[in-house]
Amino acid sequence: xxxxxxxxxxxxxxxxxxxxxxxxxxxxHMLAVQSQDLLAGRWAxxxxxxxxxxLSAVDRAFANGDLVRAWTMRGTLHIVPARDLAWILSVTAxxxxxxxxxxxxxxxxxxxxxxxxxxxxxxxLRDGGCSRAEAFALLEQAGIDPRDQRGIHLLFALTIAGExxxxxxxxxxxxxxxxxxxxxxxxxxxxSAAPQDPLTxxxxxxxxxxxxxxxxxxxxxxxxxxxxxxxxxxxARDRVREIAEGVFxxxxxxxxxxxxxxxxALPAFDEYYISYTDxxxxxxxxxxxxxxxxxxxxxxxxxxxRGRVVGTWAHADAARGTPPDLFGxxxxxxxxxxxxxRFADFVSR
Numbered sequence: 001x002x003x004x005x006x007x008x009x010x011x012x013x014x015x016x017x018x019x020x021x022x023x024x025x026x027x028x029h030m031l032a033v034q035s036q037d038l039l040a041g042r043w044a045x046x047x048x049x050x051x052x053x054x055l056s057a058v059d060r061a062f063a064n065g066d067l068v069r070a071w072t073m074r075g076t077l078h079i080v081p082a083r084d085l086a087w088i089l090s091v092t093a094x095x096x097x098x099x100x101x102x103x104x105x106x107x108x109x110x111x112x113x114x115x116x117x118x119x120x121x122x123x124x125l126r127d128g129g130c131s132r133a134e135a136f137a138l139l140e141q142a143g144i145d146p147r148d149q150r151g152i153h154l155l156f157a158l159t160i161a162g163e164x165x166x167x168x169x170x171x172x173x174x175x176x177x178x179x180x181x182x183x184x185x186x187x188x189x190x191x192s193a194a195p196q197d198p199l200t201x202x203x204x205x206x207x208x209x210x211x212x213x214x215x216x217x218x219x220x221x222x223x224x225x226x227x228x229x230x231x232x233x234x235x236a237r238d239r240v241r242e243i244a245e246g247v248f249x250x251x252x253x254x255x256x257x258x259x260x261x262x263x264x265a266l267p268a269f270d271e272y273y274i275s276y277t278d279x280x281x282x283x284x285x286x287x288x289x290x291x292x293x294x295x296x297x298x299x300x301x302x303x304x305x306r307g308r309v310v311g312t313w314a315h316a317d318a319a320r321g322t323p324p325d326l327f328g329x330x331x332x333x334x335x336x337x338x339x340x341x342r343f344a345d346f347v348s349r
Contacts, residue, residue: 007307015048018254024066030209032078040267041079054349059169069166074223082189087198093160107150129181203232204239211249217276263305263335265343283309305331
């Protein structure tokens with residue numbers, strides 16, 4: 001397919017030019033939205049929702065149990081629909097556990113320590129949940145030193161074991177809340193989907209929200225081996241469209257909105273940029289270093305115009321009206337300004 005056709009298809013599949021009706025619909029379509037930065041993850045859902053989405057709407061979805069945040073793949077936090085959490089982890093948890101095994105041995109994170117941690121956290125988890133800091137304090141009281149990343153690795157291990165997830169936003173502190181409360185999955189998640197073939201479902205849902213893409217892209221995004229990714233492709237052939245050799249799109253792509261914007265202010269680590277092995281389809285090679293990942297692993301927020309990265313920005317700067325860093329003149333200034341204003345409006349409500 002042509003570069004322009006690829007971009008147009010991805011803009012629709014990402015719900016950018018075909019926005020979803022609600023923030024929950026947007027998250028459900030995407031299945032998993034990278035969210036180690038909580039504000040970035042919430043805006044990733046918001047920017048894919050029609051009209052004037054509000055941060056408070058995403059936070060209500062967390063409070064209502066519609067959305068949760070968890071280490072669903074690649075050892076990275078993602079926002080996912082609560083009902084999809086269990087089956088996603090049934091596919092991705094073994095690989096994540098395998099990849100973390102060496103570090104867990106170094107930290108002494110084993111079955112006995114996990115059981116102690118689970119017992120120590122359980123009362124607080126069932127009594128409104130606990131923040132990360134509160135969880136670390138409880139671990140320390142139980143004789144587990146949370147320092148040197150032991151605490152966060154224990155929370156990760158309990159998450160991929162299906163015991164806990166991050167639910168309601170923690171309102172403590174000033175400004176935009178940037179923390180969530182850990183809650184027990186068995187109490188918090190009211191309904192769980194159960195696809196007959198979870199591996200195939202994961203690939204189909206990835207293509208629905210990220211296509212066109214191929215097996216290597218899916219392997220990167222999911223954290224699975226390339227062999228598992230290729231197996232998923234073969235099992236899913238009757239549920240996706242092969243539009244070029246080894247390149248797949250959704251069986252039914254969302255329809256482009258007649259009022260679709262030309263430019264978008266996408267958050268740090270956004271799926272539109274991060275979810276593929278080759279990012280030059282959306283970003284010129286000479287600008288990849290400016291976006292990231294850099295030495296610190298950071299992927300900067302990007303400005304997209306007609307599907308291509310035209311600059312970077314910062315969440316805090318946009319709220320203050322500070323100009324973005326643009327790569328040149330190949331963009332519509334008014335469209336870029338409107339995209340940044342939409343984010344500022346999102347965080348204000």
